[in-house]
Amino acid sequence: MRIALLTIALVLAGCASRPAPPSWQPNAKDALDAFTDDYLRGNTGAANAQFARARRETTSTGRADLVAQVELVRCAVLAASLEFDGCPGFAALAGDASAQQRAYAAYLAGRWDGIDVAALPEQHRAVVGSGSAAGVADPLAKLVAAGALFKAGRIAPADIGAATEAASAQGWRRPLLMWLGVAQQRAQALGDGAALERITRRIALASGQK
Numbered sequence: 488m489r490i491a492l493l494t495i496a497l498v499l500a501g502c503a504s505r506p507a508p509p510s511w512q513p514n515a516k517d518a519l520d521a522f523t524d525d526y527l528r529g530n531t532g533a534a535n536a537q538f539a540r541a542r543r544e545t546t547s548t549g550r551a552d553l554v555a556q557v558e559l560v561r562c563a564v565l566a567a568s569l570e571f572d573g574c575p576g577f578a579a580l581a582g583d584a585s586a587q588q589r590a591y592a593a594y595l596a597g598r599w600d601g602i603d604v605a606a607l608p609e610q611h612r613a614v615v616g617s618g619s620a621a622g623v624a625d626p627l628a629k630l631v632a633a634g635a636l637f638k639a640g641r642i643a644p645a646d647i648g649a650a651t652e653a654a655s656a657q658g659w660r661r662p663l664l665m666w667l668g669v670a671q672q673r674a675q676a677l678g679d680g681a682a683l684e685r686i687t688r689r690i691a692l693a694s695g696q697k
Contacts, residue, residue: 597638
């Protein structure tokens, strides 16, 4: 999705027939990309600094809808890591946000009753209807969808496993540990000792424990 959520139009590099984009556009995108990577890898301090930079670049336009989109990126990345804080930055701008942005915020928050599915990004529409992230190919989008399913109370074991492996394949330590924690709780609830031991060893390894 990298980052499909950011709907700022960027002019293609090297296109001499078009003027160069204002500097805030590539600066904001680069900062959001860096925020996403740092956050998912568990580099909280660096992620916070990059997000602040992305927001600062975007607020220079005075456009609430653009700043709201930056806040939605943050909300989505947190949801991918099973971290939900109510998205206060977006909430403060929701009155000036688009219908599509408000629908996506509701999706991330697990408020699916009455949601305008058609207003969601295309790859997330089927998730609401099917209750599964199986059809989402992009790793980050899959984790976001799984996080939304979790928040909505509709997560299935297959999606827990798929989210875990998506995070693992990308080397995204933060969501990996969170999803392994969910799998660990499930194994405990089921009394599956073998699975519990395997997951616990994996958590220790991903955490850097000796």
